[in-house]
Amino acid sequence: GIQVEQSPPDLILQEGANSTLRCNFSDSVNNLQWFHQNPWGQLINLFYIPSGTKQNGRLSATTVATERYSLLYISSSQTTDSGVYFCAVNDDYKLSFGAGTTVTVRA
Amino acid sequence: ETGVTQTPRHLVMGMTNKKSLKCEQHLGHNAMYWYKQSAKKPLELMFVYSLEERVENNSVPSRFSPECPNSSHLFLHLHTLQPEDSALYLCASSSRTSSYEQYFGPGTRLTVT
Numbered sequence: 518g519i520q521v522e523q524s525p526p527d528l529i530l531q532e533g534a535n536s537t538l539r540c541n542f543s544d545s546v547n548n549l550q551w552f553h554q555n556p557w558g559q560l561i562n563l564f565y566i567p568s569g570t571k572q573n574g575r576l577s578a579t580t581v582a583t584e585r586y587s588l589l590y591i592s593s594s595q596t597t598d599s600g601v602y603f604c605a606v607n608d609d610y611k612l613s614f615g616a617g618t619t620v621t622v623r624a
Numbered sequence: 625e626t627g628v629t630q631t632p633r634h635l636v637m638g639m640t641n642k643k644s645l646k647c648e649q650h651l652g653h654n655a656m657y658w659y660k661q662s663a664k665k666p667l668e669l670m671f672v673y674s675l676e677e678r679v680e681n682n683s684v685p686s687r688f689s690p691e692c693p694n695s696s697h698l699f700l701h702l703h704t705l706q707p708e709d710s711a712l713y714l715c716a717s718s719s720r721t722s723s724y725e726q727y728f729g730p731g732t733r734l735t736v737t
Contacts, residue, residue, distance in 0.1 A: 547724070548724050550725060557730070557731075558661075558712045558714075558730065558731040558733065559730045559731065560716075560731075562725070562727060562728075565723065565725045603667070605667075605726075607724055609724065610672060610674065610720060610724050611669060611672065611680065612726055614666045614667045616666050617666070
């Protein structure tokens with residue numbers, strides 16, 4: 518199956534800081550999703566981004582499919598941004614998840 | 625109700641009990657998924673149903689039995705579980721006719737005593 522690697526595994530931020538999370542994948546994919554898992558376990562869809570750049574408020578994402586990586590940018594971080602961020606890719610219906618980046622934003 | 629719902633949200637059961645987890649999607653999708661998330665581990669795909677037919681079964685023990693009576697509902701029947709089965713069980717749905725973007729329910733946190 519497709520291998521997905523996320524970095525860094527852990528990230529501690531001061532409120533207001535900016536950060537970049539990275540997702541590398543081992544093969545061509547049709548779809549790529551970014552999720553935020555909140556402390557209660559809910560996986561929230563952030564971006565569906567098989568290629569290109571998208572922005573949603575303080576979050577933005579860029580996928581360079583030809584180079585097999587995606588970046589998630591968090592700007593002006595807030596304590597509510599804390600949680601685990603997952604990247605997941607698929608070439609059909611089956612998603613392969615990375616191990617996640619645990620983000621802690623301190624006030 | 626909107627999106628994907630799951631009940632119950634929390635479940636504690638003994639090893640000899642039988643229980644069922646329920647998932648319902650309100651998105652008009654035609655594929656549904658069960659995932660298991662154990663502490664400190666990535667999400668593991670357990671089962672996939674596409675158009676109510678099981679298309680994926682990732683070597684899951686027979687003490688887990690899925691059921692998909694229609695495209696909106698998915699169940700996971702549990703019996704004689706082990707303590708290592710304690711985990712967060714997540715349901716998801718997607719369309720098989722457009723993008724495969726998956727949407728997740730809030731999960732059922734299961735504890736086996």
